[in-house]
Amino acid sequence: xxxxxxxxxxxxxxxxxxxxxxxxxxxxxxxxxxxxxxxxxxxxxxxxxxxxxxxxxxxxxxxxxxxxxxxxxxxxxxxxxxxxxxxxxxxxxxxxxxxxxxxxxxxxxxxxx
Amino acid sequence: xxxxxxxxxxxxxxxxxxxxxxxxxxxxxxxxxxxxxxxxxxxxxxxxxxxxxxxxxxxxxxxxxxxxxxxxxxxxxxxxxxxxxxxxxxxxxxxxxxxxxxxxxxxxxxxxxxxxxxxxxxxx
Numbered sequence: 020x021x022x023x024x025x026x027x028x029x030x031x032x033x034x035x036x037x038x039x040x041x042x043x044x045x046x047x048x049x050x051x052x053x054x055x056x057x058x059x060x061x062x063x064x065x066x067x068x069x070x071x072x073x074x075x076x077x078x079x080x081x082x083x084x085x086x087x088x089x090x091x092x093x094x095x096x097x098x099x100x101x102x103x104x105x106x107x108x109x110x111x112x113x114x115x116x117x118x119x120x121x122x123x124x125x126x127x128x129x130x131x132x
Numbered sequence: 133x134x135x136x137x138x139x140x141x142x143x144x145x146x147x148x149x150x151x152x153x154x155x156x157x158x159x160x161x162x163x164x165x166x167x168x169x170x171x172x173x174x175x176x177x178x179x180x181x182x183x184x185x186x187x188x189x190x191x192x193x194x195x196x197x198x199x200x201x202x203x204x205x206x207x208x209x210x211x212x213x214x215x216x217x218x219x220x221x222x223x224x225x226x227x228x229x230x231x232x233x234x235x236x237x238x239x240x241x242x243x244x245x246x247x248x249x250x251x252x253x254x255x256x
Contacts, residue, residue, distance in 0.1 A: 020196070057240065059242035061177070063177075068229060068246040068247065068248055068249060069169075069177060069229070069246055070246070071234065071242055071243065071244045074234060074241065074242045074244075080234070080244055081244070112176065112177055114177070114179075114242065116240055116241065116242045117240070119182070119193045120179050120193075120194075120195040120196070121167075121179040121182075121242075122179065123176055123177040123178065123179065124176075125176050126176045126177075
């Protein structure tokens with residue numbers, strides 16, 4: 020199975036400041052036929068279902084604010100919140116959707132400093 | 133609007149069985165791959181199982197932790213996804229979410245809509 024790791028485990032950022040979460044896959048998740056990295060990012064607020072933020076490493080899902088962006092290549096990926104808002108307090112997970120089983124990272128908890 | 137509603141969770145003894153259902157609405161259910169993802173209390177997300185659309189022969193996929201014990205299926209006439217869970221263990225205790233693939237029949241696209249979940253507790 021592909022192992023997904025995330026850092027940091029916990030991140031406290033001041034309102035309006037940038038938050039960056041890192042995700043690393045144990046092997047390449049690049050599908051050469053379409054040159055896409057099969058990495059997704061989800062946001063899960065306390066007591067709520069997960070919400071898809073980013074697919075294919077950098078494609079924002081419908082309705083997701085543009086302060087959320089995804090990037091990276093190879094085996095290293097990032098989720099950036101350009102200006103943290105109070106409603107962004109949540110746990111963020113990366114996931115590879117390249118090989119079954121589609122494994123998740125352990126999550127990064129983001130809070131307000 | 134996409135709507136996914138899970139049901140069938142509850143308390144079951146180790147070794148027992150449960151069948152989860154996920155009623156779908158707001159999209160053409162038969163044209164989408166679907167999956168189940170679970171979350172143990174206070175823990176992270178774990179992909180459990182996925183199924184392609186019926187036109188592709190209902191290809192079914194499982195994580196190693198549930199292979200041979202769980203069966204995923206779908207009834208497109210009822211717009212419903214199922215998860216038959218047998219030989220349940222304490223470590224299967226979790227909230228179970230059903231989710232819809234973002235790109236139609238492609239099971240390799242991440243799920244973009246999730247239900248509210250149904251809680252399964254395996255305990256004597």
